[in-house]
Amino acid sequence: MKHSQAVLLLSSDFGTAWNVRKLILSKQNHHGVFMEELRLSxxxxxxxxxSEPTWSHRRWIIKMNSRSFSTPQEIITKESELVESIGERSKMNYRAWYxxxxxxxYMTIExxxxxxxxxxRWAGPHVADSSCFHYRRRLMLRVLEPLKVKGSNANDKTEAHKILMALWLHRRFLFLNWIMYFCRNLSSETVQSIFMNEETGIFIGNEIHLLESSMTVPDNKFEDFQAQALLASVYMLWLTKHIPEVWSMLEEKLGTExxxxxxxxxxxxxxSLLLHQIDIFAAKQ
Known part of the structure; x- marks a missing residue:
């Protein structure tokens, strides 16, 4: 163990050294030993x-500990805090966020x-770090999981409603899940099978209003106002591809011009994104 430790401190990606440690630790099977291994890594x-082998080793330790002992929630909390602190120092660290x-x-809903x-708070000053938003998606799906169970309570849906807010590249994921869990016809598995009830109409109306406001941002307010208008337009056309009914709402609310x-x-x-719209116009004719 001392020899492999010395090797790994010099070369963290030395897989053989990590495998030797796994072999020895699996035979000891002691909570204190696992905690010491987390400290070393x-x-x-x-x-x-x-270092991917190091992160992988931490996951192995946590799984081994959870099989033999109950995994204290403070361990999971500390692991999350570790990733956050490393994310501050090591930008775009996909391995850490994975x-x-x-x-x-391993987390409770709380x-x-x-x-x-x-x-x-972390996402605000780190908007360009896409891994942060991948993590948010994983958390959101965890909150939405109880809704798949028949007879899910109102509190589950309330919490789910609270978290569906985000930036442009994040909105596609949010919109699809909104439809899947709140607007979709529950007798069908397809996204296109939504029914245009009042709640759905309000939701899509708000998206159209967001598009309209993004198209009219004064050019002296943001340096990237043109990019904002483009992203908003692309998002709305993407939306019409999934829900053709949105096109008629766009015509009604925005007008021809x-x-x-x-x-x-x-x-x-x-x-290339306009090809779908040409098909829509052709179908109407």
């Missing part, structure tokens, strides 16, 4: 934060909601 990660996503299966709240503006904005950068 934490030290190694402080110097090699993107580890954090993996931890969600812990998941706490993680979502904490992540709001604004709708042409939306198509023109997309045509300049993403002309």
């Amino acid at each position: 934490r030290i190694i990660l402080s110097n090699s934060p993107k 580890h954090r996503c993996w931890l969600v299966s 812990q998941v909601l706490q993680e979502l709240n904490k992540l709001k 604004k709708l042409k503006c939306v198509l023109s904005t997309v045509d300049q950068e993403r002309p």
Whole structure:
């Protein structure tokens, strides 16, 4: 164990050394030994934060500990905090965030909601870190899981409603899950089988209003106002591909001129996305 420790402190990706440690630890099967192993791998990660074998070893330790002993929730909390602290120092660390996503299966619903709240503060100054939003998706799906069970209570749905808010690239995931759990005809498994009830109409109406406001942002307010308008337009066309009924609502709420503006904005950068709209127009004729 001392020899492999020395090797790993020098070369964290030395897989044979990690495998030797796994073999010895599996025979000892002691909670204190597992905790000591987590401490060692934490030290190694402080110097090699993107070492995949080290992260993988931590997951193995947690699984082994949970099989023989109950996994204290404070261990999961500390693991999540470790990823957050490493994320501050090691930008775009996919391996660390994958580890954090993996931890969600060991979390209670209360812990998941706490993680979502904490992540709001972290996501603000780290908008470009897509791994952060992948983690949010994993947390959201964990909250939505009880809704799959017949007879889920009102509190489950209330918590689910609270978390479905996010940025443009995140909205597609949110919209699909909104439809799947709140607007879809429960007798069908397809997204297209939604029924246009009052709640669905309000929700889509709000999305159209968001599009309209994004198209009219003054050019002196944001440096990337053109990108904002493009992303909003692309998002709405993506929406019509999944729910054709949205197109008629766009025509009604935006009018012909604004709708042409939306198509023109997309045509300049993403002309291939308009092929679907041509099919829609052809079908109407």
